[in-house]
Amino acid sequence: MGLPAGLPQPGCRAAILGVPFDCGTHPFRVGARQGPLEVRRESRLIRRYHPSLADVDVLSLLGAVDAGDVALVPGRIDDAFVRIEAAAARIVKTGAVPIGIGGDGSVSLPLMRAAARKHKGLVALHIDSHTDAYPYTPDDRYNAATQFTNAAQEGLVDASSSWHIGVRGFTYCSGVLEHTRGLGFRVITIEDLLRRGFAQTVAEFSDTVAGRPVYLCWDMDVFDPSVAPGVCTPAWGGLTAREGIELLRSLSGLNIVAMDFNTVSPPQDVNGMAAQLCSHMIMEALVLLAANLGLLPD
Incomplete structure (x- = not known):
């Protein structure tokens, strides 16, 4: 987006952090480690002004910076998670x-660890087609389907106040939703979401969290593959681009203290569609953040 490179300085309210990591365990869609590079490339298309939304330079208002990528080796999970947490903690x-x-969805766990260090009572708002709160075996604790299981068990987030929104599609095993709910999470399927509407759903979540710090995790496979083909685990019947933007904008007023956008997998993308949509969603999130911080003019 043309942001200055470097670590946040006094007055900086937002910092981009690339996490070029995937576990390398997907049967045939490995490549989310390339996501930060492609999202940055597509972000060159981002324009800073939105006449009907925020006709000001939001990036300058936030003093936003691009803090670069975490230095890590994809596939070395334990070492990479330590490095990701440390890099995010410096920003926090x-x-x-x-x-x-x-990065694949597993990167949310070390990012949540960093956020939870500072923000007590952290809750998660997870927008995804999967809960990523699956059971795990002792030899496969960390992968892109278990980050929220670990987050609940480690006490990083208050699972009883945390929601998974947009869940849909087939799974490899039975009992996924029951396991997620058993950890304390609330699950809103995409059918529930579209029936209830975005405003009503988010208003109920907002009432539940009552101003507490929120970690926003946005998995790009919540979108339909027709608009975001380059993701790790596509599932048909997802949100359109217009619906995703509307859902993100409906989060106005939440106390969002950290966020991530994950699962863009460039080797499976088509003309950079998923990466470009991801860069747009990050810009939308920055506008939302500026509004929630009271930085936008009336």
Whole structure:
């Protein structure tokens, strides 16, 4: 987006952090480690002004910076998670909101660890076609389907106040929703979401969290593959681009203290569609953040 490179300085309210990591365990869609690079490339199309939404330079108002990528080796899970958490913690310590670009969904766990260090009572709002709160075996604890299981068990987030929104599609095993709910999470399927409407759903979530700090995790496969083909685990029947933008904008007023956008997998993308949509969603999130911080003019 043309942001200055470097770590947050005094007055900076938001910092982009690339997390070029995937576990390398997907049967045939490995490549989300390339996501940060492609999202940055597509972000060159982003324009700073939105006449009907925020006709001001939001990026300058936030003093936003691009903090670069975490230095890591994809596939070395334990070492990479330590490095991701440390990099995010440096941003959180400055008071800026870290905005992670994945990477597969597993990167949310070390990012949540960093956020939970500072923000007590953290809750998660997870927008995804999957709960990523699956059971795990002792030899496969960390993968792109277990980050919210680990987050609940480690006490990083208050699962009883955390929601998974947009869940749909087939799974590899039975009992997924029961396991997620057993951890304390609330699950809103995409059928529930579209029937209830975005405004009503988010208003209920907002009442539940009552101003507490929120970690926003946005998995790009919540979108339909027709608009975001380059994701790790596509599932048909997802949100249109227009619906996703509307859902994100409906989060106005939440106390979002950290966020990530994950699962863009460039080797499976078509003309950079998923990466470009991801860069747009990050810009929408920055506008939302500026509004929630009271930085936008009336």
